[in-house]
């Protein structure tokens with residue numbers, strides 16, 4: 001039996017109480033000043049296009065799903081809308097601009113037509129332009145627009161503080177008939193893993209994560225955490241791993257009888273801490289675990305991710321971001337402190353060949369605490 005196999009079996013049976021104890025021991029190795037800090041990034045989202053080649057069963061964001069309320073489909077975000085949102089971001093002192101879209105929107109003629117009308121050679125050219133615009137106002141871009149080739153990532157690296165792509169799940173079962181990835185050619189394990197490796201080769205500080213409760217089982221989750229750890233061990237570029245629970249929304253096709261429980265979320269969070277130790281930050285979106293913040297902290301999370309003072313969570317629009325003051329208060333009661341961070345983790349800012357020079361200059365001149 002391999003070491004990993006033994007570990008997976010051990011994790012299957014471990015109680016939450018024992019997990020908490022082991023997590024506590026790992027945290028003991030942290031320097032005193034880091035032990036009680038939970039970070040977040042003050043960000044806003046630019047949703048460039050929700051045209052997407054995939055049709056994941058759990059997705060509300062993509063253009064095929066009818067939108068309600070203020071949410072609208074966007075072929076390609078216009079200059080005026082970008083300006084309006086950047087103005088708002090400046091007013092709210094946001095340091096991070098999350099640049100997101102569906103995967104390969106330029107596969108659709110209506111998006112290509114828009115790109116051509118606005119004088120862009122291709123979609124990456126347009127994304128680069130958006131990132132450059134953000135940098136003009138000292139807002140640090142973090143781009144996550146689905147699968148990209150090595151060449152495309154290289155073209156975006158110099159305009160991004162960090163980049164991201166959720167691994168989600170590499171479970172092949174999810175491609176079976178009636179499962180969530182049946183109509184998502186971009187979600188094959190190969191296409192999800194490759195960008196993580198390429199980010200390592202390109203020295204891009206990177207964010208990835210698992211989407212939980214979409215038909216995968218406990219063993220699938222643990223294997224994916226090990227997969228991320230193996231890639232990290234080779235390139236040392238993964239700054240954080242998001243553990244995101246699926247939430248049902250009106251209009252989507254995936255509707256499990258039971259959403260993933262908070263108990264299962266806590267268990268996989270503790271297991272992630274045992275695997276990543278203090279090397280990779282663990283993040284849970286605070287709008288999806290409201291009321292359980294303390295329990296997740298005990299399981300080793302150290303980050304709440306991007307929290308926007310004005311833009312919505314485009315993936316879970318019905319889940320409002322908590323107020324910074326609310327999180328701060330909750331943490332204070334438990335002797336933890338909420339601390340703002342940038343979209344690139346501190347340890348990568350001066351790490352050789354990681355942070356692009358223009359971005360390091362902004363950080364060193366404007367954001368040095």
Ligand code: SF4
Pocket residue numbers: 052053054055056059060061062101102103146184186
């Ligand atoms: S790839 Fe992302 S945007 Fe596209 S359908 Fe899947 S979850 Fe939605």
